Amino acid sequence: MEGIPIPALILDDNNIVLHYNKSFNKILKSNNLHGLNILNVFSTWTPSTESKIIYAEYRDKNYIFLEGFLSNPKHRLLIGQDTEELSMLRKENKELKNLNRELDAIIENSYDGIYITDKNGKTLKTNSAIERITSIPKEYYIGKNVNDLIGRGILKNSVTNKVLELKRTVSVVQKNYAGNETILTGSPVINEQGEVEKVITNIRDLSDLNELQAELVKVNKLNDKYKKELNRLRNKPDKLMGIITKSEQMKIIYDTALRIANIDTTVLILGETGVGKDVLANYIFTNSSRSQGGEFVKVNCGAIPPELLESELFGYESGAFTGANNKGKPGMFEMADKGILFLDEIGELSLQLQVKLLRVLQEGELQRVGGTKPKKIDVRVIAATNRNLKNMVENGEFREDLYYRLNVIPIKIPPLRERRDDILPMVQLFLDQVNEKYKINKNFNYDLKNFFLYYYWPGNIRELSNLIERLAVTTYEEFITMEDLPIEYRQSNDVTINSIVPLKEAVEVAEKKVLTLAAEKYDNTYEIAKALETSQPTIVRKLKKYKIFL
Template identity: 75%
Template sequence: MKYILENEINIGMNVTDTFSVWEHNLHSELILANFDHKKDFVFIERSFLNTEDRLLLGVETSELSILKRENKKLKNLNRELDAIIDNSYDGIYITDRNGVTLKTNSAIERITNIPKEYYIGKNVNDLMKRGILKNSVTNKVLKYSRTVSVVQKNYSGNETLLTGSPVYDENGEIEKIVTNIRDLSNLNELEAELNKVNQLNDKYKKEIDRLKNKPDQLKGIITKSKQMKMIYDTTERIANIDATVLILGETGVGKDVLANYIFANSSRSKEGEFIKVNCGAIPPDLLESELFGYESGAFTGANRQGKPGMFELANKGILFLDEIGELTLSLQVKLLRVLQEGEIQRVGGVKPSKIDVRIIAATNNNLYKMVEKGEFRNDLYYRLNVIPIEIPPLRERREDIFPLIQLFLNKVNEKYQLSKELDYDLNQFFLSYDWYGNIRELSNLIERLAVTTRDDLINIDDLPSEYRQYNHTTVDSIGSLKEAVEMAEKKIITLAAGKYGNTYEIAQALGTSQPTIVRKLKKYEIDIKNK
């Protein structure tokens, strides 16, 4: 190896053979000449070479410029590539085929809280042993020779998505593995925030609907009560099942409305009729002929052609037997035969006839107690009680009061061409009143107030005397409207606490939040009865 530096210009060798020349920075600009025939390397200080010396060495100025430009481009490309990798928001982790880390970027420090330099030169298996990595996607890529994605928690406890991709050489062998690391914690936080916003949005929508007094409607049925929504949901599901339905509930809760709803949602509404019979409104000696019909000459005053009964009129449809508890024992026997055999026999007739009728019965009596007393047949009770549905009274579903008020007031205004409204205090009275006549009583009172008051705005002083007396007694005993509302609230929550097993179910039933229920239970000193 020969070095010619500074003043040693005389190189003293034959330079006629071909060689290559490039620059090297070592204090001053030097030229390195590679002589093919001798394989000697010579460093020559460029400042001491004249033009002739340059030509003698075979250095072509144009070729050197091209090499310099290409070298500069390559450096720029490498610098740009490094900048792109380092500025990626996702972590980038590059290893060789043996799992040794070659390069990482700055994002990996943010994701793992470990300096990126720490990884360089370390094998992924060693990092796993130290607990830095819980699972190696690099090893999976090497094993399956394809892109692999895994989700795992990193050293910092953050959930990450790792996607490893192989880089192949010219022989099709894996040369490197490039892994992209995405921090999912931010995405999970954003998703959680989005869910909170959506829940809040739903809450606001419900509150706006409440403030607008906009009731929920189920195919013409108005209710905001979760209890009633569940009942009507059940009736939709059993509408086309020909089992007998027994509707229970106090007078005026809407048993006939529910029976009509079942009929409207059944296929029988396309073939037959909905026939209603109030068993308590027809004298017992006439009820048999009304239900089963009679033949010509069956009794004095009977129609010469005879008359079909309600069962025949309801053929292919539904017969609604309201106040079923008022049937005499003899009629109960005949009704049981209809349910068992699907046959009826007219009064005065000798031949039974087949009918296809679905029975819906309703009562405000306790049929089970009537069975114990011998007032109602045991076998008929169980025939009727196949699908029992109990409608709660209005005082147990007070959230339905305001929607019903608006419904009835709109109907009255339209019917009589009025423009009546109810003031705030009257609405609050309606909310706190117990309504022992239920929906029927509420409807009748609104119509009565609308047609008897002079002013368009109906206030609490316009109430009939029996209601004013109740209102004065309530006000005198509790002292203020606020306390009246609290009394009603306490009563509702007490009823819910006796029916549901925990605060979450109570909150869902009453359409409020669980923390609110916890606070109210503590305020009113109400205990939940564990079921």
């Protein structure tokens, strides 16, 4: 009796109360019902003529009882419910059904594919959109495990398994069964115990987004022309152009550059050839107050013959040397007065010029070649090099006092291979620029974008930009594929080392290549660990480090 959660009592054949539970006792608020005639307890007690139902009233409240049979034919079991509560339960049940219908309608009419599995990867529900995206009827998926679908080739990888493993939202981009690029975002449904109960995956066909993007570019084309014309009129054609800061490293670098833009001291930009040292220097100038009153003057110290570099930097007076202009000529320092002088490849300066440069930095004045009077100048110097100046100092090739004078605010730009989040945005930027420059409409396929993402790029951004322009102007088809790559790149097989690099970097390149191949061949981290003869936690950590997804 006490196990029944609603009011219940037992009567004999004379309607005398034999037993009742606590729920029934709450109705009458009495502990002395045994032996009472039930007809005397309720103000009304009306049995229905159609069925075993009894309607009763007690203190202005209505109840309904359902009569059941016991093993003893002389006893009757009555189970009751407050009609008002019963009405509320029916209403809540109706609302719940309506809510379920609404949710079903939302899922079914979603333009994106929706795929729901339980904690074991078994498919519970999906919608009709998945048929459009995968060309497979939605009924095919119901009841099937995602691992079985992978085994049959229906799915390449399972975002569901990643969500179950990591217990968080996971997004991956992959080709579907129909060969289209799709983005899959799986989100866990967590129960009160903190366990994943279900996984809801949203599937979007990226080909639709690419078409929308093309339309957006077309609509905004006129607006872009206006912006470029404004930049030209301001005489700053490179202002904020070609800057990509998707990676955390570059965000930090450009945030630092912005903060020190108006701190009037020397900056030393370090990094390999082609990483964009001049772009960063121009960014500092653009965001400084010096851009309002001076110019950004760039000098490549390694491109000018040493015998001419002194006069180019510091200028010369009339008659200073044979062939000199009769009126003399101002040097780059004077041209950059009130602005910024960018000394690229500073490591190529001769020791003699290093002495003269140090004097300018310390005293804020220069003396032209052949001149006798010093001239005050107001120039901020930004220097850059791909060489190790500290080693040059130790070898006597670079003055120590000049090194410390330049190295007040050092900023090191990492090579492109260490900030791969920037690569695909750069690819799109350079491709857009080339398409506009040559009035063409080229694009890259999925595999070629993947090559761009994982190639070693010894020439960094400059190499990437040159390769994109080369592909765009030498390929006949609008859609460029891996087969269009120059032979030296195709032979590299995605990753190559064709220059001397630190041993640690070489090891990481090889390690990433092996892990990428293993991830394509095996279904999970345990199989990869077994094949590579290492532990599963190590594989998980390495895959996360190199952003390789199963």
